[in-house]
Amino acid sequence: MIDKPAGSTSPKAQHIASEVRRRIVEHEWRQGERIPDEADLAIEFDAARATVNKALQLLAGEGLLDRRRRAGTRVAIDPVRKATFTISIVREQVEQAGMAYSHRVFAQRKSPIPDDIAARVGLPPGEVLVHMRAVHYGDGLPFQLEDRWLNPRAAPELEKADFWQLNANEWLVRNAPYLRAELAFSAENANRRDARLLRTQLGQALLIMHRTTWNDLGPITTVRVAFQPGHFVGTEKTTAGGD
């Protein structure tokens, strides 16, 4: 999955899934075509129907199969293309690259949210949240710049945390699990502040990541991360599909 979206799979079910995948990739079973039903496959693979079911559900989750009750299972006309990103903690990313991690907070204060942020997180415009800006470094060089809004109403313990010292990213990961998240990428030319904090040039193309998370009390945080020029964000594995 991009890896396997779901957890680990069992040997036998796994084997069945691989074999079905192979038949699809090698055009033994073509797109749109109906494949044998669970009972038949169970006989062929000498397994219980439940095991075949597990394998086929896995493949359906990957988007390779379309399954409908009574109608049967068929190879997806256009395999859904899914990719799973794992967003690591910044410090881990930096240290994994063999660099020394450090970070610095450049601003932190309560402030009414601008309209675009309000719209993104679903709060009334002008609501007062904690606003902060910080830069994460690898071996002293800017790695990423984050511009973050925090909502104390969704995470009360947040009031007590000292983000001049603590890393907001890590604090949130450890103390404020979320129920829903949105993630988006875009590109922007570095503005004056971006350029200064990332120590690059005005106009330099920057990869921007926007992330917002919610729990049952409302939005927890929304952040705009600007990566150092040339940075790639990618997947390691991807589920099967088309293209």
Add this chain to the structure above:
Amino acid sequence: MIDKPAGSTSPKAQHIASEVRRRIVEHEWRQGERIPDEADLAIEFDAARATVNKALQLLAGEGLLDRRRRAGTRVAIDPVRKATFTISIVREQVEQAGMAYSHRVFAQRKSPIPDDIAARVGLPPGEVLVHMRAVHYGDGLPFQLEDRWLNPRAAPELEKADFWQLNANEWLVRNAPYLRAELAFSAENANRRDARLLRTQLGQALLIMHRTTWNDLGPITTVRVAFQPGHFVGTEKTTAGGD
């Protein structure tokens, strides 16, 4: 939930998963803490252990739980943050936005691959592949520019396809399912060609997506997609996690 990586889940298992998720989000069960074992939860929820197992495996897949044989299940110290992107067919994206789709191929010819591409796909440098460049339009305005390399050795039928007419993206989706894929985002300042084909200015920040796919015969295709300035690529749903 994220699209829940895996397909749909069952009512009862689903309910158990939601309840466990709630207990974690509301700090009833804290990070690192061990939760009751499957047998106990089965009694509490009046379900079979297999059902509890299904629910917990789902949550483990989301990264909210860490499970180990004999050691039991505990709330993940730092919930893995995963986001699933669904890469749609360009035409669908454009049409879904209510625009008229069209595309134009600007170049197509066999050519030896440059070293960086060779390294990315794992082929010897200088190998000859099909190289093509095309622009996809929405209502006549450039939507995205793709620079693609195709490997006939991994998809033989490819030789017969006429990509001056056909949309390579769609042809591949329908005819060349893959087993593995890599996806990465970055940002680049538009070069002269990007600017001309996307009808924008030199230096404009562009969101770049790189995608490479493989089947059992080797790399099928690798493509660099440059999006129209201001374009966002994002997720709709994301699995639970931290931050």
Add this chain to the structure above:
DNA sequence: GATATCCTTATGTATAAACATTACGAGTGG
């Protein structure tokens, strides 16, 4: 005290059986 060994426990996987649910498609009646 350090190390090796075994027992026990919690999860991992598979199976058979049963019932729920959906919707295809045939049959019925107008």
Add this chain to the structure above:
DNA sequence: CCACTCGTAATGTTTATACATAAGGATATC
């Protein structure tokens, strides 16, 4: 010919049971 009904086939979900496997912890050994 159309609309409606209903039987039935395929998947969806749960359950009970059984055995496999990993690893924590106690015990035994040196």
